[in-house]
Amino acid sequence: MRVRPRSRVVGVSTLAFVVVLGGLTALRAWNLEPPTHVQSLVVDAGAVLVVGGVASHVARGETVGTRIGEGFVLALGPCLGFAVNLFVPVSTMESPLWVAYPLVAGAMLALALGGVGAGIGYVVRVVRARKTSNSAS
Secondary structure (H helix, E strand, C coil): CCCCCHHHHHHHHHHHHHHHHHHHHHHHHCCCCCCHHHHHHHHHHHHHHHHHHHHHHHHCCCCCCCCCCHHHHHHHHHHHHHHHHHHHHHHCCCCCCCCHHHHHHHHHHHHHHHHHHHHHHHHHHHHHHHHHHHHHC
16 A cells, blocks of 8 residues: 655645635636535535545555544645635624634534544455455465
């Protein structure tokens, strides 16, 4: 199993942040908001993609203990982009602590989605390891 460098994980997360925030902000700026059911479908598909990406990363060999936070870092980019786009326009009018809303919401989303993805990836890795050890016997 080849372990990717941490800088690549951070780079992928940053790229996801830019794409999600840029795409959602462009839709808002151009008044191209799709109907609510389409928005829900896009959010759900995005969540599935984040979980799948983290699960894939963990299944390929994220070493528990030394690189445990990488699943969270991968999930943080798109989750933070979504939260910033969602909360900044409404939270700036409510409180001087408006910066905290998107950061906390993005971190909580990333923790939830990253945790689910890490759990799925770990199960996949364990099942693969057992199949490999059973076939070698």
